[in-house]
Amino acid sequence: xxxxxxxxxxxxxxxxxxxxxxxxxxxxxxxxxxxxxxxxxxxxxxxxxxxxxxxxxxxxxxxxxxxxxxxxxxxxxxxxxxxxxxxxxxxxxxxxxxxxxxxxxxxxxxxxxxxxxxxxxxxxxxxxxxxxxxxxxxxxxxxxxxxxxxxxxxxxxxxxxxxxxxxxxxxxxxxxxxxxxxxxxxxxxxxxxxxxxxxxxxxxxxxxxxxxxxxxxxxxxxxxxxxxxxxxxxxxxxxxxxxxxxxxxxxxxxxxxx
Numbered sequence: 001x002x003x004x005x006x007x008x009x010x011x012x013x014x015x016x017x018x019x020x021x022x023x024x025x026x027x028x029x030x031x032x033x034x035x036x037x038x039x040x041x042x043x044x045x046x047x048x049x050x051x052x053x054x055x056x057x058x059x060x061x062x063x064x065x066x067x068x069x070x071x072x073x074x075x076x077x078x079x080x081x082x083x084x085x086x087x088x089x090x091x092x093x094x095x096x097x098x099x100x101x102x103x104x105x106x107x108x109x110x111x112x113x114x115x116x117x118x119x120x121x122x123x124x125x126x127x128x129x130x131x132x133x134x135x136x137x138x139x140x141x142x143x144x145x146x147x148x149x150x151x152x153x154x155x156x157x158x159x160x161x162x163x164x165x166x167x168x169x170x171x172x173x174x175x176x177x178x179x180x181x182x183x184x185x186x187x188x189x190x191x192x193x194x195x196x197x198x199x200x201x202x203x204x205x206x207x208x209x210x211x212x213x214x215x216x217x218x219x220x221x222x223x224x225x226x227x228x229x230x231x232x233x234x235x236x237x238x239x240x241x242x243x244x245x246x247x248x249x250x251x252x253x254x255x256x257x258x
Contacts, residue, residue, distance in 0.1 A: 026223055027072075027231040030099055036069040039084035039092045039101035039221075043174040045198035046255040047104050057081045060255045061102045064121060067247065068102075068220075071238050085173050086152035090114050093221050100231070104192060106154055106216040118220040118235035121248060122257070124192040125212030126158050129181075129200070132207050136188055139211065142166050148177050148186035155191050158213045178203075192216050194257060201256075 030036055040061055041048035048059040066076035084092050084103055092098045093115050104124070107117045128147065130136045136145060143165050149155040151170040159166055169186055171177035178199060181189040189196070193208060200206050220235050242248045252258070 025230045026099055026225075027234060030072060030231075034073060034078060036065070036073060036079045037097075037099045038065045038068075038079060038081055039089060039098040039103055040065060040081050041085070041103045041174075042083050044104055044195050045201065046257065047194065047198070048102075049198075060122070060251055060257060061104065063251050063254075064220075064242075065102045067242065068100075068235065068238055072234065086150050087172055089152075089221060093223055096223070099222070100235075101221040103221075104195065104218055105221050106192075107219045108154060111221070114224065115221050116224045116232055118222070118232060119239050120217035120219045121239050121242065122194075122218040122252075124194045124216040124218060126155055126190060126214045126216060127193045127196065127212050128188050128190045128209045129196040129206050130188045130209070132205050134187065134207075137209070139163060139209065139213070142188060145187035146185070148181050148189040150174065150177055150191055153191060154214070154216065159190055162213060174199075197256075 024032075040057060042050050042057070044059070044061075046059050048057065048061040050056070051058045062081070065079060065081070069079040070076040082092065082098050084098070084101055089101045089103055089105055090111065093101055105111075105117075106124075107120060111117075128136070128139065128142065136142060139162055142159075142163050146167040146169060147159060148169050148171065149159060151172050156168055156170060159168060169180070171180060174191075174195065177189060177191075180186060182203070190213070193212065196208055200208075220239075222231055222235070
């Protein structure tokens with residue numbers, strides 16, 4: 001009887017061991033596939049956008065994605081970009097559609113319930129953009145105005161936190177949000193200062209309010225599983241190296257970021 005029990009225990013241990021070996025981390029999948037699949041924005045100059053000149057993906061986030069591909073796979077060309085929005089970023093990660101998301105994604109406690117993050121690679125701050133001749137000069141001036149935000153972003157929550165009575169209209173992507181702003185649907189538009197500054201490069205006659213509503217640490221979003229700790233650790237090493245060797249500083253300079 002003891003022999004039978006021992007054999008059963010041994011069989012269970014072997015089965016468990018085999019099962020564990022079959023679990024493949026996202027990092028190993030990337031290496032095996034020899035291609036990095038990254039969720040990026042296509043309407044967020046200077047972080048992630050499609051160039052009107054080259055029709056290629058360009059921006060600060062795009063350069064970071066290429067750097068990651070170079071480090072993991074030995075070539076920045078071994079990469080596939082998939083368009084994501086604030087509304088679809090988390091689902092793209094959890095469903096496995098992408099290996100990671102590099103798309104001006106702020107680290108928040110709410111998002112950490114669903115996905116993991118690398119160490120931050122950039123710290124932005126939410127503010128408000130208005131027309132140059134607007135009578136809005138402080139956040140309190142927004143209480144009787146209409147402000148446009150992006151659905152699925154932290155902007156709406158932050159804005160309601162400081163101005164509970166604010167009238168807010170949400171849009172699913174930046175193109176629609178900025179178009180509505182230009183058409184006068186809202187008196188102001190609120191998102192990260194970096195996104196607004198990028199918009200102002202091509203659209204004159206606007207200004208930013210001086211103060212910031214929040215600090216927004218951008219990080220790389222990945223799937224939340226024990227197996228993916230290998231990927232998270234690898235990304236943290238890469239980002240820390242970029243901080244130390246001046247790569248991030250050079251990229252900020254390239255894309256006119258502070």
